[in-house]
Amino acid sequence: DTGVSQDPRHKITKRGQNVTFRCDPISEHNRLYWYRQTLGQGPEFLTYFQNEAQLEKSRLLSDRFSAERPKGSFSTLEIQRTEQGDSAMYLCASSSGLDNEQFFGPGTRLTVL
Amino acid sequence: AQSVTQPDIHITVSEGASLELRCNYSYGATPYLFWYVQSPGQGLQLLLKYFSGDTLVQGIKGFEAEFKRSQSSFNLRKPSVHWSDAAEYFCAVVLLTASGTYKYIFGTGTRLKVLA
Numbered sequence: 001d002t003g004v005s006q007d008p009r010h011k012i013t014k015r016g017q018n019v020t021f022r023c024d025p026i027s028e029h030n031r032l033y034w035y036r037q038t039l040g041q042g043p044e045f046l047t048y049f050q051n052e053a054q055l056e057k058s059r060l061l062s063d064r065f066s067a068e069r070p071k072g073s074f075s076t077l078e079i080q081r082t083e084q085g086d087s088a089m090y091l092c093a094s095s096s097g098l099d100n101e102q103f104f105g106p107g108t109r110l111t112v113l
Numbered sequence: 114a115q116s117v118t119q120p121d122i123h124i125t126v127s128e129g130a131s132l133e134l135r136c137n138y139s140y141g142a143t144p145y146l147f148w149y150v151q152s153p154g155q156g157l158q159l160l161l162k163y164f165s166g167d168t169l170v171q172g173i174k175g176f177e178a179e180f181k182r183s184q185s186s187f188n189l190r191k192p193s194v195h196w197s198d199a200a201e202y203f204c205a206v207v208l209l210t211a212s213g214t215y216k217y218i219f220g221t222g223t224r225l226k227v228l229a
Contacts, residue, residue: 004156033216042117042203042219043157055212091157102217104149104157 002026004105006092012111013082020078021108025094032075033102034067035091036060043091049075082112115140117206119220126194127228134189134223136204145207146187147217148178152200160202163187174198199227 005024013019025032030051035043046065048056051072061067064082069075079086089109093102118137126132138144145164149157161172168180178189187204204220 031214035217040122040221042205042221043217045216045218048214048216050214055214056210056216093157101147101159101162103159106154106156 004092004094004103006090006105006108008108009106010109010111012113014113015084016081018078018080019082019110020076021090021092021110023075023077023092023094023105025074025092026096026103027073029094029096029103030072031095032069033093033095034075034077035093037089037091037107038087046077079110082110084112086110087112115206115208115218117204117218117220119202119204119223121223122221123224123226125226125228128196129193132189132191132194132198132225134202134204134225136187136189136220137185138187138204138206139185140206140208142209143182145215146178146180147205147207148172148176148187148189149203149205149219150174150200151203151222157203160189194225194227196227196229199225201225 007022032049034046037043047067049069064080067077089107091107092105095102116139147162148160151157160176161170163170163180201222201224203222205217207215
């Protein structure tokens with residue numbers, strides 16, 4: 001059982017730099033989700049893919065954020081011109097869609113200095 | 114607007130004591146409800162879920178939750194807490210979006226501390 005994996009687990013960057021995170025979902029899952037979690041808060045939905053199609057985007061996802069899932073397998077989340085307010089844990093989840101249960105990865109913790 | 118409220122930010126119980134974590138939701142239709150646990154450095158792990166049917170659902174690690182439609186609640190319970198239960202617990206409701214997909218709305222979490 002490989003589960004959902006995310007890379008890197010931690011990222012420290014300077015303000016203004018670009019960062020990219022990767023998520024590898026459970027192999028048979030066609031649905032993939034990105035969430036952001038800040039300290040003391042629950043995860044907040046960012047975006048959703050069904051196969052390679054990005055079907056839903058939160059208003060939290062500003063123009064500096066972009067997500068892709070080019071072959072319907074792994075996904076990347078890129079943040080351009082990072083700001084200190086982007087510091088958070090970025091969580092990825094996947095599901096088969098059969099009963100809406102989402103399986104979460106360990107997250108990527110981003111710190112913007 | 115749909116929302117999930119976890120009124121207790123922190124809860125401290127003694128090992129062996131019973132536990133109840135509160136969750137209230139605001140949602141027009143019959144919700145799909147979940148409880149997840151998050152330990153430090155770990156991903157969210159599903160404890161249990163409610164879709165329909167029996168309003169008392171059993172989960173992993175000895176947890177159970179009861180769906181009460183009249184109170185819009187889905188409280189999590191455990192009769193005897195173990196030190197390893199110390200973690201953060203999140204209640205979530207699943208929404209059907211305009212695009213026909215489902216997304217989670219999480220509560221702000223309850224951090225559980227267990228005293229030896």
